[in-house]
Amino acid sequence: MVTLETPRLLLRPWQEEDAPALYRYASDPQVGPRTGWKPHASVEESREIIRTVLSAPGTFAVILRETGEPIGSVGVFPTELPEGKGESEIGYWIGRPYWGQGLIPEAVRELQRWCFEDRGEGRLWCGHFPGNDQSRRVVEKCGFAYVCQDLPREWPSGETFDSRMYALTREEWEKQREKND
Numbered sequence: 299m300v301t302l303e304t305p306r307l308l309l310r311p312w313q314e315e316d317a318p319a320l321y322r323y324a325s326d327p328q329v330g331p332r333t334g335w336k337p338h339a340s341v342e343e344s345r346e347i348i349r350t351v352l353s354a355p356g357t358f359a360v361i362l363r364e365t366g367e368p369i370g371s372v373g374v375f376p377t378e379l380p381e382g383k384g385e386s387e388i389g390y391w392i393g394r395p396y397w398g399q400g401l402i403p404e405a406v407r408e409l410q411r412w413c414f415e416d417r418g419e420g421r422l423w424c425g426h427f428p429g430n431d432q433s434r435r436v437v438e439k440c441g442f443a444y445v446c447q448d449l450p451r452e453w454p455s456g457e458t459f460d461s462r463m464y465a466l467t468r469e470e471w472e473k474q475r476e477k478n479d
Contacts, residue, residue, distance in 0.1 A: 302358065302409070302412055304405065306364070307362065308363055313359075317342075321343070321344040323393030324338040324347075334427070352373075354373065359371060370401070371392075385422070390433075397432060406424070421468070425461035427461060438464075440466070441466050442464035442465060445464060447463065448461040
């Protein structure tokens, strides 16, 4: 079981007992739709999503060290983008009370480190929906460069969106780390 740490966060696998905290943030109508899923309707739905979706390998609860509470999620999964077949894509969301505090960029940078150093990946993908400027800023802060617009597809919310897709190679990531050290 992989657990990752940053100065303010612990990234660990989701647990069923996280369902009340997940529901607290995932039931917010301003959170899920920005990332393609419907707001959660109950704690039991959140528990089921932990069992069926958030239990996937490479998916982590974002735990605020200060409180020990799950406040969001980050993960890596195989991209559906034809240009990136076989490569990993990073996805994320965070509860609205924590927007604008730099927590998701901190979590994404640790996932980048994990993917490049521990998993030996050569390139990572990340995307956002048009109009989701907060997510776009995360992508840009974390060094991803725009590559293309993905074809529109239906998301779990039932809506159809395209995505703006960005990539980062291991070499680009290493140069950025050297520059920032």
